[in-house]
Amino acid sequence: MDPTVFRPYSESDALRSDRSAADRLRHRQKVREAIRGNIADIIAEESIIGRSRDKIIKVPIRGIREYRFVFGDNEPGVGTGNGDTEPGQVVGEAGGDGNGPGSPGNRPGIDYYETDITLEELIDIMFEDLELPDMERKNLRETQADTTRKRKGFRRVGVRAHLDKRRTATSRLRRKIATRGAAPAAPDGPRFPFHRDDLKYRRLVADLRFQSNAVVLCIMDTSGSMDTMKKYLARSFFFLLYQFVHTRYHNVEVVFIAHDTRAREVSEEEFFSKGESGGTMISSGYNKALEIVQGRYHPTLWNIYAFHCSDGDNWPHDNGAALAAARELCGVCNLFGYGEIKPLNSGSYGDSLLELFDEVDAKNFHALMIENKEDIWPSFRRFLSREKAAASVE
Amino acid sequence: MSSWSIQDLEYWDARIREKAGEFGLSCFPQEFEICNHEQMLGYMAYHGMPAHYPHWSFGKSYEKLKTLYDYGVSGLPYEMVINADPALAYLMRGNSLCLQILTVAHVYGHNDFFRNNFMFRDTRPELTLGRFKLRADRVRGYVEHPSIGLQAVEEILDAAHALSLQCRRHTAIRKLTHEEQQARALDAAEPPHDPFERIHRPVEHRAPDLDRVPLEPEEDLLLFIAEHSPYLADWQKDLLHIVHEEARHSIPQIDTKIMNEGWASYWHHKIMNSLDLPEELHLEFLVHHNQVIRAHPGGLNPYYIGFRLWHDIRRRYDEPTEAEIEAHGTPDKSGMEKIFEVRETDRDVSFLRRFLTADLMRDMDLFEYAKKGDRFVVSNVSDEEHWREVKETLLRNIGMNTVPVIRILDADHDHNRTLYTRHEHDGRDLQYGSLEKTLRYLHRLWGRRVLLETVMQGKSTTFSCDEDGVGRSAG
Numbered sequence: 001m002d003p004t005v006f007r008p009y010s011e012s013d014a015l016r017s018d019r020s021a022a023d024r025l026r027h028r029q030k031v032r033e034a035i036r037g038n039i040a041d042i043i044a045e046e047s048i049i050g051r052s053r054d055k056i057i058k059v060p061i062r063g064i065r066e067y068r069f070v071f072g073d074n075e076p077g078v079g080t081g082n083g084d085t086e087p088g089q090v091v092g093e094a095g096g097d098g099n100g101p102g103s104p105g106n107r108p109g110i111d112y113y114e115t116d117i118t119l120e121e122l123i124d125i126m127f128e129d130l131e132l133p134d135m136e137r138k139n140l141r142e143t144q145a146d147t148t149r150k151r152k153g154f155r156r157v158g159v160r161a162h163l164d165k166r167r168t169a170t171s172r173l174r175r176k177i178a179t180r181g182a183a184p185a186a187p188d189g190p191r192f193p194f195h196r197d198d199l200k201y202r203r204l205v206a207d208l209r210f211q212s213n214a215v216v217l218c219i220m221d222t223s224g225s226m227d228t229m230k231k232y233l234a235r236s237f238f239f240l241l242y243q244f245v246h247t248r249y250h251n252v253e254v255v256f257i258a259h260d261t262r263a264r265e266v267s268e269e270e271f272f273s274k275g276e277s278g279g280t281m282i283s284s285g286y287n288k289a290l291e292i293v294q295g296r297y298h299p300t301l302w303n304i305y306a307f308h309c310s311d312g313d314n315w316p317h318d319n320g321a322a323l324a325a326a327r328e329l330c331g332v333c334n335l336f337g338y339g340e341i342k343p344l345n346s347g348s349y350g351d352s353l354l355e356l357f358d359e360v361d362a363k364n365f366h367a368l369m370i371e372n373k374e375d376i377w378p379s380f381r382r383f384l385s386r387e388k389a390a391a392s393v394e
Numbered sequence: 395m396s397s398w399s400i401q402d403l404e405y406w407d408a409r410i411r412e413k414a415g416e417f418g419l420s421c422f423p424q425e426f427e428i429c430n431h432e433q434m435l436g437y438m439a440y441h442g443m444p445a446h447y448p449h450w451s452f453g454k455s456y457e458k459l460k461t462l463y464d465y466g467v468s469g470l471p472y473e474m475v476i477n478a479d480p481a482l483a484y485l486m487r488g489n490s491l492c493l494q495i496l497t498v499a500h501v502y503g504h505n506d507f508f509r510n511n512f513m514f515r516d517t518r519p520e521l522t523l524g525r526f527k528l529r530a531d532r533v534r535g536y537v538e539h540p541s542i543g544l545q546a547v548e549e550i551l552d553a554a555h556a557l558s559l560q561c562r563r564h565t566a567i568r569k570l571t572h573e574e575q576q577a578r579a580l581d582a583a584e585p586p587h588d589p590f591e592r593i594h595r596p597v598e599h600r601a602p603d604l605d606r607v608p609l610e611p612e613e614d615l616l617l618f619i620a621e622h623s624p625y626l627a628d629w630q631k632d633l634l635h636i637v638h639e640e641a642r643h644s645i646p647q648i649d650t651k652i653m654n655e656g657w658a659s660y661w662h663h664k665i666m667n668s669l670d671l672p673e674e675l676h677l678e679f680l681v682h683h684n685q686v687i688r689a690h691p692g693g694l695n696p697y698y699i700g701f702r703l704w705h706d707i708r709r710r711y712d713e714p715t716e717a718e719i720e721a722h723g724t725p726d727k728s729g730m731e732k733i734f735e736v737r738e739t740d741r742d743v744s745f746l747r748r749f750l751t752a753d754l755m756r757d758m759d760l761f762e763y764a765k766k767g768d769r770f771v772v773s774n775v776s777d778e779e780h781w782r783e784v785k786e787t788l789l790r791n792i793g794m795n796t797v798p799v800i801r802i803l804d805a806d807h808d809h810n811r812t813l814y815t816r817h818e819h820d821g822r823d824l825q826y827g828s829l830e831k832t833l834r835y836l837h838r839l840w841g842r843r844v845l846l847e848t849v850m851q852g853k854s855t856t857f858s859c860d861e862d863g864v865g866r867s868a869g
Contacts, residue, residue: 023453
């Protein structure tokens with residue numbers, strides 16, 4: 001028999017041999033793709049809306065599970081006991097994955113299909129393939145905020161505090177070496193002093209940053225006909241809008257306007273949890289929004305995004321006023337949208353304002369219909385594509 | 395960092411080989427490669443192979459192993475051996491000398507098993523590594539080919555992986571050629587010999603349909619598709635062959651896990667005890683040994699079960715009890731002869747069926763559990779009345795018995811190239827979710843409608859899959 005071969009460990013081989021790198025990368029790509037494919041489901045999950053960006057959420061991944069023909073989960077298995085096992089004894093909790101008791105992985109067909117992801121990553125993925133409107137060039141209104149300074153090079157004059165000692169000393173040394181040949185100094189000759197030319201000061205320039213401000217006006221109908229489901233759909237849409245605007249601007253503010261027949265500015269909590277009552281006068285919400293815009297968010301300084309969710313049950317005689325106010329809002333907003341929320345089984349097939357709003361022909365206005373949570377993401381995409389169109393027209 | 399050198403390993407290896415020879419183990423030449431934990435994880439993800447074709451599922455497997463390892467959920471194996479000639483094994487460089495010696499001894503157990511067990515007889519171990527390398531090169535070639543690319547290769551590999559274990563599992567039984575199958579079909583169609591044929595009405599001779607494809611139910615799904623699909627390109631068929639061959643390579647290991655690990659543990663135990671180890675090495679060995687072969691309460695540790703069984707067989711032949719002599723007669727061979735015979739002729743299912751006695755089951759406290767609501771509840775223990783049930787359940791959950799048998803009955807069902815397959819129902823229903831997904835893969839490869847006949851909750855059910863998705867119909 002041939003002698004046994006021992007191949008010693010080789011550091012360089014080990015460093016080179018990350019053989020799975022490409023396959024791991026491909027796997028991660030597939031996870032990302034899978035998440036993107038499921039995004040409508042994920043954002044429809046109530047739990048992620050209104051959470052902080054560091055929040056970690058579990059995302060189900062379909063499409064990267066490996067499937068085979070396997071037997072069902074309810075088939076019995078066999079295990080070893082401690083010597084005193086009795087029939088009827090409970091030996092483990094059945095997890096969601098059909099795993100047996102004891103050590104995991106001893107039965108086939110076990111596969112994870114959830115991954116952890118931060119909300120921030122999720123939002124990145126969400127907007128990654130959206131065709132983002134080209135706002136930076138056209139629509140972005142900038143204000144200069146020259147409050148900070150940054151270093152930019154060096155100069156010979158300046159205030160003492162900005163003296164760069166290291167460079168100063170280096171430049172003296174350089175001069176000393178350069179002059180050595182011309183006038184050989186005695187070993188204990190006179191000291192070689194700093195010259196004014198040696199001094200180097202850090203140069204600071206004002207950092208011109210373009211600060212971009214945006215405000216999201218969330219206007220919601222809180223009249224009696226807006227039930228929990230409708231509010232939830234509205235909430236999902238506002239969440240997306242907020243997150244989207246947040247990716248585009250440094251400074252984003254949100255204003256919540258709740259209206260029934262009168263409009264009030266409310267806190268986020270109140271906005272979503274307030275009980276419903278009363279009738280509906282949409283114009284009141286729009287006028288409140290205009291009032292707030294005039295007072296605090298002047299259109300020359302702020303990018304304004306407004307979105308209004310309602311179920312369309314407006315008082316008929318308010319329609320004219322609402323239309324006028326909507327036109328006015330279109331004038332000040334980057335983008336103004338109206339979402340009519342009519343869950344399929346809600347039983348409230350009242351009036352629709354969609355026809356009414358057809359008359360608003362501004363490029364930056366978009367009216368859409370949301371019937372169920374699957375609609376949210378596609379509607380949102382259409383909404384943004386409208387902004388793109390608006391941007392290119394300007 | 396490590397307290398040993400290659401010279402130490404060579405010294406102990408020589409002594410272990412000498413002992414192994416004395417005990418009668420016959421091994422392939424052995425090669426060891428020292429690696430770090432990341433390399434080990436890499437080998438694990440790629441089935442231990444130094445060269446393997448790329449696929450994202452291996453990346454996924456690596457990530458999973460690494461996560462489990464990083465969080466301390468699972469450790470790394472001390473060793474990993476590949477069925478090849480020369481046999482290839484990996485040693486972790488961070489392990490202590492004692493663990494290395496133990497591992498080397500254990501590896502020779504596996505090596506002997508690979509060389510002598512009948513399941514491995516036709517695996518051509520001298521070609522294993524080269525074949526894996528060639529397959530890897532072929533797949534990489536397709537991935538890099540400008541007219542194929544990663545996406546197209548992945549699409550086929552994804553589907554093929556889902557079906558790879560749907561193949562003939564009795565590797566030692568030769569598959570009949572088409573001509574032999576025809577001859578057999580003709581034989582079967584002959585009317586049985588009738589001594590009173592002169593007074594009976596002659597039986598009408600029904601010629602068998604020799605054009606039927608397949609002639610006999612076919613278990614090798616991937617091979618069948620590669621041979622009979624008119625839609626697949628050559629490179630796609632080649633991918634199916636590649637995945638099929640890899641599955642064939644792993645089946646003997648899947649089917650001998652308990653025997654193999656038990657055999658290696660039996661021999662490392664024996665060899666280590668015969669080496670006159672210094673005391674501190676010996677004590678450390680005992681700790682590791684007990685760790686490896688301990689019972690996993692609620693689970694099945696193949697090391698434990700195998701180790702117990704090999705010992706029990708030996709004991710029954712060397713020192714049978716009175717009751718055993720009464721039941722089976724005086725043994726005709728020594729325990730040693732018997733275990734060497736068994737390691738050659740059995741696989742897990744037959745091994746357990748033949749040698750797992752009621753006493754041993756009671757001793758190991760084997761029990762059967764079933765899911766009740768959200769809990770696993772013990773349904774049977776190995777007592778006098780129920781040990782047979784427990785044993786039957788055990789046998790069903792071993793090796794390839796955990797893979798449902800699916801056979802192709804007709805490749806031209808309804809004369810429109812519909813693929814008609816049947817699940818050989820053995821009392822266990824298929825899981826619907828994975829059935830649906832896997833059927834789609836089958837459809838993707840076959841390219842035409844696919845039917846699967848099975849039994850769901852006692853009712854015969856047929857699933858069909860075409861471009862529009864999966865549907866089901868009773869009957």
